[in-house]
């Protein structure tokens with residue numbers, strides 16, 4: 049029997065930053081149709097692991113195997129929102145790697161960007177300068193920009209942070225449809241309730257992988273304690289028990 053197809057394999061990866069171990073011996077996989085939540089406390093190494101998958105950081109040990117194209121949705125504050133460009137231009141810039149820096153976009157590039165705008169509910173805002181957008185609209189621009197590259201694997205860093213409920217619902221619905229379409233998604237989040245609603249599987253990270261399983265894992269107080277180092281009351285307040 050052949051091994052099941054997978055879009056991402058992270059195998060025993062360690063990353064050292066500034067002489068300190070940021071990620072240690074972490075392994076995870078993402079298969080087509082999966083939306084995997086990567087959860088852990090501040091400083092657990094979630095962003096570091098995404099950056100290692102993207103090849104922006106070199107692991108000191110272990111290996112990463114990703115099937116492209118790989119899309120990346122950074123945290124909102126990492127994007128230059130004062131850049132003088134409109135929504136359509138920002139989304140089309142997600143195809144820069146495909147188009148090449150000095151070439152003009154072709155019909156297929158524009159069609160892919162238009163479809164991404166539509167998926168993210170941004171068609172009506174396409175001529176709006178990005179500096180004038182709300183937080184939720186900016187988040188949708190980042191998702192559309194990544195989708196413009198037609199990724200098979202989509203990495204999302206904190207897509208639910210600071211967005212309102214309608215935007216959360218839109219993103220939830222969109223991520224579900226992308227997974228149903230056979231793409232793989234790996235998403236970091238602090239929002240345990242959103243992860244329990246959205247993810248097909250969750251990985252709890254605290255420098256290394258502490259636990260992994262179905263979203264019901266988030267209701268397991270002992271596992272959450274191990275992963276987050278929280279007491280039961282704090283875990284409940286942060287939504288772990290609401291996610292049950």
Ligand SMILES: Nc1ncnc2c1ncn2[C@@H]1O[C@H](COP(=O)(O)OP(=O)(O)OP(=O)(O)O)[C@@H](O)[C@H]1O
Nearest residue numbers: 065066069070088089090091092093094095096097
């Ligand atoms: N450029 C860097 N140089 C040195 N240490 C770094 C660097 N970037 C991150 N770190 C450290 O690596 C560890 C992991 O950071 P990382 O940002 O990956 O955590 P995280 O789980 O994404 O946290 P958060 O939930 O706060 O976003 C932290 O201790 C952080 O201080």
